[in-house]
Structure formats: C-alpha cells, structure tokens
Amino acid sequence: MKKLLLFVVFITGCSVNGKLNYIEDYKAKVIALADAGLSSKNVSFETISLKTKDNVTYYEVDFSFEGNSYDYDIDAYTGKIISKSNDIKENITKQEQSTPSKTSNDYIGEEKAKTIAIEHSKVSNVTYTKVNLDLDDGVYKYEIEFYTDDFKEYDYEINAKTGEVISYDYDAESYASNNQVVNEKISLEQAKEIALKQVQGATISDIKHIEVDLEDGKIEYDGKIIYNNLEYEFSIDGYSGAIRSWEVDNVD
Numbered sequence: 136m137k138k139l140l141l142f143v144v145f146i147t148g149c150s151v152n153g154k155l156n157y158i159e160d161y162k163a164k165v166i167a168l169a170d171a172g173l174s175s176k177n178v179s180f181e182t183i184s185l186k187t188k189d190n191v192t193y194y195e196v197d198f199s200f201e202g203n204s205y206d207y208d209i210d211a212y213t214g215k216i217i218s219k220s221n222d223i224k225e226n227i228t229k230q231e232q233s234t235p236s237k238t239s240n241d242y243i244g245e246e247k248a249k250t251i252a253i254e255h256s257k258v259s260n261v262t263y264t265k266v267n268l269d270l271d272d273g274v275y276k277y278e279i280e281f282y283t284d285d286f287k288e289y290d291y292e293i294n295a296k297t298g299e300v301i302s303y304d305y306d307a308e309s310y311a312s313n314n315q316v317v318n319e320k321i322s323l324e325q326a327k328e329i330a331l332k333q334v335q336g337a338t339i340s341d342i343k344h345i346e347v348d349l350e351d352g353k354i355e356y357d358g359k360i361i362y363n364n365l366e367y368e369f370s371i372d373g374y375s376g377a378i379r380s381w382e383v384d385n386v387d
Contacts, residue, residue: 249279345359
C-alpha cells in the first residue's frame with residue numbers, strides 16, 4: 136500500500152495571482168490617524184513609504200498636526216501598529232501665546248480672549264491673575280482668571296480659535312460686607328428665583344436639583360439648572376441671597 140504524502144504550504148502575504156497582498160498605503164494612513172485620534176483635515180503627511188527590516192515589511196507613516204510630530208510603523212500585511220512615537224509640545228512660551236506662529240496662526244490672541252471674558256461676565260475694573268494658552272483633549276484654549284473690585288473671582292476657558300466660551304465660573308467670596316448683619320433666612324422659593332434670574336429663558340422645571348446645606352455654620356442653597364444644553368451648578372447664601380459660587384459647563 137502506497138502512502139501519499141501531501142505537503143501543504145501556506146504562504147502568508149501572497150494572493151492567487153502571485154502578487155503581494157499588502158494593504159493600501161491610504162489604509163495605513165487611516166490606521167495611524169485613528170490611533171492618534173485625528174482626522175485628515177489640517178494634518179500634513181511628511182512620509183508614507185514601504186520598507187522592510189528584519190524580514191518585516193511595513194509602512195512608515197510620518198505626519199504633523201498643530202506643530203506636533205507623529206511617527207508610525209504599520210505592518211504592510213495585517214495593518215497592525217508595530218511601533219509609534221510622537222513629539223507633543225507640552226509647554227508654550229509667552230511669545231508663542233502672544234505672537235502668531237505656524238502653531239497658532241489662527242488663534243484669537245490673549246487680548247481678544249480677555250475681551251470676550253469681560254463682555255460675557257458683564258463686569259469692569261478687573262485684575263487679571265492668569266492668562267495662559269493651554270492644550271486640553273486636542274483643543275487649544277485660553278485659561279483666564281481675574282477678580283473684581285468687590286473681590287469676585289472669575290475663571291474662564293475660551294476656545295483659542297473660535298472664541299467660544301467653553302466654560303466659566305465665579306466665586307463671590309465677599310458676598311456681604313463686614314458691617315452687614317443678616318439674620319433672616321431666605322426661603323427655598325426665593326433661592327430658586329435668584330438662580331433662575333441668572334439663566335435667561337430658564338423656568339422652574341429646569342431646576343433639576345436644589346437643597347439646603349449647612350456650610351461652616353452658614354446656610355446655603357446648593358442646586359443645579361440644566362437649560363439649553365448647559366449645566367449650571369450654584370451655591371446661594373441662605374441669608375443675603377448672594378450667589379457664592381456659579382459654574383457652567385456643557386451637558387456633554
């Protein structure tokens with residue numbers, strides 16, 4: 136009885152017509168961008184080439200975004216990321232903040248950001264304690280802090296490109312003067328009215344939470360308003376009715 140020896144040879148990376156079955160170079164780009172959390176818009180590709188090293192064929196994909204460099208080696212057969220590195224600029228000097236460069240040629244600038252914050256807060260005669268350009272979750276923003284003559288402290292985050300107010304809050308530490316003595320407690324309904332006056336268009340149904348809290352021996356009303364896709368968290372003094380803190384952020 137004759138034995139038939141069957142040899143089966145699997146050749147990885149070959150198609151039926153004998154050509155190497157590499158992924159397309161554009162797919163390598165897509166893989167790299169997806170891993171970096173970026174889109175092709177405003178990304179500048181510097182290198183996309185097919186290379187072989189230690190019997191491994193791969194795409195070398197190099198690109199830059201917002202002045203930051205990204206380098207990827209992607210397996211030409213499987214699309215698996217073999218290695219990656221990036222050079223992210225974490226520190227931005229004052230000169231880069233105030234003088235447009237290739238990394239900030241369309242920023243609104245510090246002065247415009249301060250003007251937006253002041254117009255939004257509707258206050259004047261302020262003293263700035265912080266004006267910084269920062270990168271957070273891929274978004275450049277101006278962080279602005281200032282206080283008024285009556286020592287209300289304001290914190291703003293302004294989109295460095297669009298001028299949009301990302302978030303803001305203020306803390307009225309001096310809500311009552313040293314000579315002011317207030318003994319009569321405001322009611323819960325009065326606290327609701329005070330809060331709603333700060334959010335034009337909001338109604339009582341938009342108050343999602345409000346409660347009485349005893350803070351350092353003082354009565355406060357702490358609550359939350361959700362209106363027009365914004366979330367407002369506040370604290371109101373239980374005697375004077377002054378807003379002690381006010382924070383605003385996107386519901387998302």
